Amino acid sequence: MISVQEAEAKILAEAVPLGTEDRGLREALGAVLAEPIAASGSLPPFDNSAMDGYAVRSEDLRRAQKEVPACLPLIGKVAAGSIWDEPVQSGQAVQVMTGAPMPPGADTVVTLEEAKRRDGFVMVDHPVSPGRHIRRKGEDVEVGAKILSPGKRIRPAEMALLASLSIQAIKVFRPPRVAVLATGSELVGVDQPLRAGAIRDSNSWVLESHLKLLGVPVLNLGIIPDEEKAVRQAFQEAAPCDVILSSGGVSVGEHDLVKRILIREFNFRTIFWRVRMKPGKPLLFGRLNEKLFFGLPGNPISCAVCFIQFIAPALKKMMGDPHPGPRMRRALLAEPIFIREPEKTHFVTAGVEWNSDPPRVVPTSHQGSGMLTAMTEADALMVVPEGIKELSAGASVEVIPDV
Secondary structure, three states, X not given: OEOHHHHHHHHHHHOOOOOEEEEEHHHOOOOEEOOOEEOOOOEOOOOXXXXXXXXXXXXXXXXXXXXXXXXXXXXXXXOOOOOOOOOOOOOXXXXXXXXXXXXXXXOEEEEHXXXXXXXXXEEEOOOOOOOOOEEOOOOOEOOOOEEEOOOOEOOHHHHHHHHHOOOOEEEEXXXXXXXXXXXXXXXXXXXXXXXXXXXXXXXXXXXXXXHHHOOOOEEEEEEEOOOHHHHHHHHHHOOOOOEEEEEOOOXXXXXXXXXXXXHHXXXXXXXXXXXXXXXXXXXXXXXXXXXXXXXXXXXXXXXXXXXXXXXXXXXXXXXXXXXXXXXXEEEEEOOOEEOOOOOOEEEEEEEEEOOOOOOXXXXXXXXXXXXXXHHXXXXXXXEEOOOOOEEOOOOEEEEEEOO
C-alpha cells in the first residue's frame, strides 16, 4: 500500500492536458482557457456618466454657494445608448442618464439629488470637483491589455468580460471523455424491480453527477454483472474514452474480476493498488493502453471519497487547470474524535459551521463506507493524516468543502 500523498503524485504525473479546441462563447462556461486573451477594445469604451444627473463644467460651479447658487440653463438630455455631439459651453448643463456618454466640454456630473431644477434651469449650491461621477474610457480595461491567462477557468464573471469585449470564440483545453461502469451481479438499476439479495446501484449516480459538475462528457455503460464476457465487453465499449471509472470488482474476492481481466487481456499496467486511507483503501490505478483507469471500491462513500480526492484533480489537470488539487480549508474540531487505525489517512464526513469565526467542524452522526446518509448530512470531508490516534475539541483540522 502507498500513502495518500504518493497516490496523488502518481495520478497527477499521469494526467496531462489532452489538447485544445475552439468553443463559441455560449459553450465556454466551465472550460479552461488554453491561450492568453488580449482586449480588442477599451472598457468602458467611452467616458460615461456613473449616475443620473447633469453634465456640467466644474469651473461654472467654482463660486456656487447656498446663498447664491449657480444657475445653468438646461440645453438637452442624453440617455444611455444615445450621443450628444454639441459641446457644452460655459454656463450650460445637459441632463445625463447612468451610462450615457459624457457630452463634449463637460468635465463633471452633478447628481439629481444635489441639484434643483426649475423653469428650464439647473441650480447647484456648492462647488463640484472635475471628474466626479465619470467612468473614464479604459479605466477597467485598456485596449491591448492581457485580460485572461491560460489556465483560467471560465466562470460567469469571465463570460461577462469576454462578451463585453465582443469575443465570440476562445481556445480551451479539451475535456476528457469519461466512461463509467458499475460492476456487480448484486446491483440493479433505479428503474428495475429489487429482487431478493440485490441492492440499487448508487455509484454510477454519484460518479456521473460529479463528472457533470466538472463539465466532462460521460459515457455511462450501466451495470456490469460479475461475468467475464460482460466485463470484457464493457472495457471494449469504453475504448473511445480517455478515462475509465469502474466501481467494484477490484478487491481480492472470488468474483472480483476487473483487475484479473484487465491484466490478462487488455495490456493493463498497474501503477498502484491500495492506498493507506479509510474509506477507499482498495483503489486501483493504472493505464489501459493510453487511457487512465481507476478501479474504485464498491462501497458508495469509498467511491465518492476517491473521486473527490484523486479523480477530480486528475480530470482538472487534463482540462488544463494549473491548480487541480482539492480545495482545502481550516476549521476547528467541535468535539474530540478517536482514530482506530492511525496508520491510515482518514476522510471523515462532517458538517461545517462556516458562519463561525473560525469555522467549526462536526463529524456526522454516522460514519462508514456504506452509509449514504453520512454524505447527505455532510458538506465537507475532514482529513485526519496518518499517525494521529485522537484529536481533542478545538484542534485545527483541514477540510475539503463542497462534497
